[in-house]
Amino acid sequence: MKKYRLLKQFLRGNKAAYIAGIVFMIIAQLLSLVNTFIIGVVIDSVIGDILPEGIAYKGLQLLGGKEHLMHNLWICGLVLVFFSAFEGVFMFLSRKYSAIAGEGIAKNIRMDLYEHLQNSTYLYNTSIKTGDIMQRCTSDLETVRNFLATQFQDLIKCIVLIVASVSVMQKVNTDLTLAGFSLMPIIVLGAFFFFRYVSKKFLLADEAEGVMSTVIEENLSGMRIVRSCATQSREIEKFIASSLDYRNKDLKITVAFAWYWGLSDAICQLQIGVVLVTGIILAVKGEITVGMLTVFMTYVHNLIWPIRGMGRVLGDMGKASVSLGRIQEVLEAPREPGRDDTGLTPKIEGNISFENVSYEYTDGNEVLKDISFSIGKGETLAILGKTGSGKSTLLHLLVGLLPYEKGSIKVDGIELGEINKRHLRKNIGIVLQEPFLFSKTIKENISDNNPDITDADIEKATSIASVDRAIRNFEKGYDTMVGEKGVTLSGGQRQRVAIARTLIGNCKVLIFDDSLSAVDMQTDKEIRNALRKHCADTTTILISHRINTLRQADLILVMEDGRITDRGTHDELIQREGLYKQVYDMQSCVLDMAKAGE
Amino acid sequence: MEEDNREIFNKNIDLKMWKKAIKYLAKYMNHVIGIVIAMIINAATDAALPLFTEYAIDNFIAYKTTEGLGLFIILYVLLLILKGMTIYTFIYLADKLWHLVSHDIRVDGFKKLQELSFSYYDRNATGSLFTRVTSDVGRLTGIISWGLVDMIWAISMIIMMTVYMFMKNVKITLVVLTVIPILAVISVFFQKRILFYSREARRYNSIITGAFSEGIQGATTSKTLVREESHISDFEKKTDDMRTASIKTAVYSGLFFPIVSVLGIIGTSLAIWQGGVMILGEVITVGTLTLFISYTLQFFHPVNDMARIFARFQFSQAAGERIMALLEADIDIKDSDEVIEKYGNITSDMPVPKLKGSIRFENVSFRYKEGEKVLDTFNLSVEPGQCIALVGETGSGKTTIVNLTCRFYEPTEGTIYIDGQDYKTIPLMYIHKNLGYMLQAPHLFSGTIMDNIRYGREDATEEEVINAAKMVEAHDFIMKFENGYNHVISKGGGGISTGQKQLICIARAIVNDPCIFVLDEATSSVDTQTEKAVQRAISKVLHNRTSFVVAHRLSTIREADRILVIDKGKVIEQGSHEELMKLKGHYHNLYTSQFIDDSNKDLFGTPEPLPVED
Known part of the structure; x- marks a missing residue:
């Protein structure tokens, strides 16, 4: 029943419109039945000579009686137009409110998914496959929306139509009613099984289309290889084969559909024929009037196609349930705790201490063991360590991406776990090694459209990050779009834009997770000098493999296998054997070699 | 590339384009x-069915007799069998026509893509080319074949209903037909708008899809920058746009159908009014009146169909124009008439003579279309077997030199000589078949490893393939796969690391045995061991071949016979490694940064690969 609760969640704010859509639809359907009935009564009792009964009689009297109407048939026409205009109004209202509800539901699902993905934990975000989640956010969402907004309403419409038509028809003639529904079960079941059957064929065709798409994609992306290997003719052969296969699979569906629509149409038409012939026999016997026969014919005619559609909806219902389940899985992913307004929001100065901090992944693999160190406001901490030594994990703990359980991390003496996460991250900025730039302009990437950030602020940040000139060299400068629709930035440019983006937040603590790796040494140095000049009060944490980058730090930690194996200043560390000295020797040797011109 | 809805919407129907598209139908005239025929018969059966009711009322019911009912039933059943058959036929033929013509246009488009010059690829994003040969083709041919179906049906239906009605009673017909022009105007008005907004909704939908993908990939960044809220509110704007467009679509269609059906009822009322009087005067029968009633209730179907086709034609035009633009695009670089006259038409499956591989650039300048000069009076002379390393920043012109060498582009000014001959006078295929090219990102095709290694030379023996693999030290890891050389590389190359892919690509180049080799070296890091193997493999493939390397690896740079440091389209430093180091200039700075990072790789290992989108 969890799924039911989820559906209710998606309906929020749209219940009134949703119900209104259904109610208006029911009214419209009933009015359409009335309209048909009026035509029947007019044929029978105004033009013909049959005495009307019940409502029909009252109606005729109200409009001046048979004689009057007979000579003023335009009144009947007007009544008909009047009722159908009413029907039209309700039909419109129903469609309008159904659309409002349906699109509102779609928006709710989209927002829920997006919001959840933004607020899920770091561990979840890094464990998912983008393609899989994307499918849930697009095609599964569409399936659920379609079910709620269209199919479910169609189902109700169909049921209302059946119940209402049957009750009217029943009153007029039972035998003809039975005849009118004699073939309906076949029509429903036929649609139900056909659409189940053909959806498998669609899968096959989709696969074939996928193969063909791959051939085109690989060909386009490898065009230079194709040209330099001069394999165009073979590529064309390969493409023709895949396109033919796709075509032939599609043709199989074509044949299936041709049979289905041909046969089912004939059966539907046969159903109408059954009513007509039974009606003729009954009318000849005098059990039904001509007008009522036309009413029956129209009712059955109007019922038959929705009923065929119902078979399809029932066949597709399983799919909607599966899709809903897949969306549910995403929405049940763990959310990052402490992101609401709870927690402390102290003024952060930038004193940081780690005391016996350990961290292990859920599989029990310990990545950090017993880490202790402290740095004061405005100081610089540098970390050197091999890949997998746990240095990135340490930084992720500090910005609250990962929760720590053992030991204590304090910011200005306050336990980090108690600080509000948003507050924490606004004060502790981190530049990731492979930063993600959003497909907006460079300016928007840096300022996030924050009205408090001026162009001067942006330029200051970019000049500290040494990327100002590169940005100005782009044709559109700061308004250059990043990504697919704009320029492709080099790795170094991306890192520098990301640095500017973090600098703009005026954080008290700045963390560089190897985020100068794609920048050449000269620029690296320029950035560090600018930082020292403009952000003297800022506590800085650097991960790097370059001794030149590390050497000026107040404290250098050497990490191996999740432990701090050595610590000290540059001058202290080069005095003793160890990883730091090893790296230093090698790099200075290189530099000497370079200086000497080898 | 986003198509601009508004612009397309107001365009008039471009008959020329449709004529070209319709030419593709010529092969399938029998289908057309x-x-x-099927549609005419189908419309005839649709129009004839109400006649049965009319007959039944006026004969069986009016005279209270069931005489002849048997024949009536037989005729009715025959008619519906006929109708079923026409439905089968038109769905089968139209759908088949759609797929057949799609296939034909797709193949033509793909062939064209194989011939177009790279300048065309610069102007058109790969994604947009991809859509042209896939969904655009589907859209164009869909409207051609299904449009044909709907149009024939609608026209025949209108004609037949009108004819039947006139045969029954001229006056009533004339009265009820007054509704049709109004129906037509309203249908056109609404269909255009409905299609327009549904396109808008689709466009927003793809924007939302993009936003989801960014939201997922950039989630960690959003967290660290505390931008979740602003991203969520950005996203909300997009979903609101989508909602508005979708609701507008629904409102227009929600208005359209009631209006049209009320119009239909007005027709019905007119029929009842006029017809009723005539029944009372015994001019027509009750049956005839019911006939008029059913016709007036059905009027809007064919009229609406016509309006829809009209609107869809206008919208599909853009897709059609994009396809035709591709099919008719000029090929910048191709053999001149003189070359064809001298050598014949050389296609990619013909054998060609081997070149020696000396290359000379003489005062070569180059600019991309309407762009700045990327290369300015560039001169270079390379002996066969020499290796040239190109060093410089992104956008300095390194890749341009490589592209010109491959004759992916031709110089705007100046001449390039291969083996002493202006390369424009050599058939393109002679050059390309003597060329090896390796991309930054190793490119493998779906298929087995064997297929990939012999990609450039299909007649290479298994032994040659294995020898090449052994030479680049790929043999061992290939043999570790269950099927060895028959291991299937799927889309995206699952199961094979980037370094291994590089090795396979080098093996491919060795099997191909080109005399000119061009390498755009990868910057992406692979694990140390593979990196070493890649370096050794590269040095093997460079050996004794004229080669150009856009270099990032120091080992490659140092091995080069000559290093060119390129900046803004000019050579700013050139010489051997030793000579350039002594200059202490640009090269010196690049080299030291690079070397430290390279040696760090040995010590620290390379960073773990980040999750890449699959």
Whole structure:
């Protein structure tokens, strides 16, 4: 029943419109039945000579009686137009409110998914496959929306139509009613099984289309290889084969559909024929009037196609349930705790201490063991360590991406776990090694459209990050779009834009997770000098493999296998054997070699 | 590339484009004729069915007799069998026509893509080319074949209903037909808008899809920058746009159908009014009146169909124009008439003579279309077997030199000589078949490893393939796969690391044995061991071949016979490694940064690969 609760969640704010859509639809359907009935009564009792009964009689009297109407048939026409205009109004209202509800539901699902993905934990975000989640956010969402907004309403419409038509028809003639529904079960079941059957064929065709798409994609992306290997003719052969296969699979569906629509149409038409012939026999016997026969014919005619559609909806219902389940899985992913307004929001100065901090992944693999160190406001901490030594994990703990359980991390003496996460991250900025730039302009990437950030602020940040000139060299400068629709930035440019983006937040603590790796040494140095000049009060944490980058730090930690194996200043560390000295020797040797011109 | 809805919407129907598209139908004239016949019969059966009711009322019921009912039933059943058959036929033929013509246009488009010059690829994003040969083709041919179906049906239906009605009673017909022009105007008005907004909704939908993908990939960044809220509110704007467009679509269609059906009822009322009087005067029968009633209730179907086709034609035009633009695009670089006259038409499956591989650039300048000069009076002379390393920043012109060498582009000014001959006078295929090219990102095709290694030379023996693999030290890891050389590389190359892919690509180049080799070296890091193997493999493939390397690896740079440091389209430093180091200039700075990072790789290992989108 969890799924039911989820559906209710998606309906929020749209219940009134949703119900209104259904109610208006029911009214419209009933009015359409009335309209048909009026035509029947007019044929029978105004033009013909049959005495009307019940409502029909009252109606005729109200409009001046048979004689009057007979000579003023335009009144009947007007009544008909009047009722159908009413029907039209309700039909419109129903469609309008159904659309409002349906699109509102779609928006709710989209927002829920997006919001959840933004607020899920770091561990979840890094464990998912983008393609899989994307499918849930697009095609599964569409399936659920379609079910709620269209199919479910169609189902109700169909049921209302059946119940209402049957009750009217029943009153007029039972035998003809039975005849009118004699073939309906076949029509429903036929649609139900056909659409189940053909959806498998669609899968096959989709696969074939996928193969063909791959051939085109690989060909386009490898065009230079194709040209330099001069394999165009073979590529064309390969493409023709895949396109033919796709075509032939599609043709199989074509044949299936041709049979289905041909046969089912004939059966539907046969159903109408059954009513007509039974009606003729009954009318000849005098059990039904001509007008009522036309009413029956129209009712059955109007019922038959929705009923065929119902078979399809029932066949597709399983799919909607599966899709809903897949969306549910995403929405049940763990959310990052402490992101609401709870927690402390102290003024952060930038004193940081780690005391016996350990961290292990859920599989029990310990990545950090017993880490202790402290740095004061405005100081610089540098970390050197091999890949997998746990240095990135340490930084992720500090910005609250990962929760720590053992030991204590304090910011200005306050336990980090108690600080509000948003507050924490606004004060502790981190530049990731492979930063993600959003497909907006460079300016928007840096300022996030924050009205408090001026162009001067942006330029200051970019000049500290040494990327100002590169940005100005782009044709559109700061308004250059990043990504697919704009320029492709080099790795170094991306890192520098990301640095500017973090600098703009005026954080008290700045963390560089190897985020100068794609920048050449000269620029690296320029950035560090600018930082020292403009952000003297800022506590800085650097991960790097370059001794030149590390050497000026107040404290250098050497990490191996999740432990701090050595610590000290540059001058202290080069005095003793160890990883730091090893790296230093090698790099200075290189530099000497370079200086000497080898 | 986003198509601009508004612009397309106001365009008039471009008959020329449709004529070209319709030419593709010529091969399948029998299908077209079949569809036309099936649709006419189908419309005739649709129009004839109400006649049965009319007959029944006026004969069986009016005279209270069931005489002849048997024949009536037989005729009715025959008619519906006929109708079923026409439905089968037109769905079969129209759908088949759609797929057949799609296939034909797709193949033509793909062939064209194989011939177009790279300048065309610069102007058109790969994604947009991809859509042209896939969904655009589907859209264009869909409207051609299904449009044909709907149009023939609608026209025949209108004609037949009108004819039947006139045969029954001229006056009533004239009265009820007054509704049709109004119906037509309203249908056109609404269909255009409905299609327009549904396109808008689709466009927003793809924007939302993009936003989801960014939201997922950039989630960690959003967290660290505390931008979740602003991203969520950005996203909300997009979903609101989508909602508005979708609701507008629904409102227009929600208005349209009631209006049209009320119009239909007005027709019905007119029929009852006029017809009723006539029944009372015994001019027509009750049956005839019911006939008029059913016709007036059905009027809007064919009229609406016509309006829809009209609107869809306008919208599909853009897709059609994009395809035709591709099919008719000029090929910048191709053999001149003189070359064809001298050598014949050389296609990619013909054998060609081997070149020696000396290359000379003489005062070569180059600019991309309407762009700045990327290369300015560039001169270079390379002996066969020499290796040239190109060093410089992104956008300095390194890649341009490589592209010109490959004759992916031709110089704007100046001449390039291969083996002493202006390369424009050599058939393109001679050059390309003597060329090896390796991309930054190793490119493998779906298929087995064997297929990939012999990609450039299909007649290479298994032994040659294995020898090449052994030479680049790929043999061992290939043999570790269950099927060895028959291991299938799927889309995206699952199961094979980037470094291994590089090795396979080098093996491919060795099997191909080109005399000119061009390498755009990868910057992406692979694990140390593979990196070493890649370096050794590269040095093997460079050996004794004229080669150009856009270099990032120091080992490659140092091995080069000559290093060119390129900046803004000019050579700013050139010489051997030793000579350039002594200059202490640009090269010196690049080299030291690079070397430290390279040696760090040995010590620290390379960073773990980040999750890449699959």
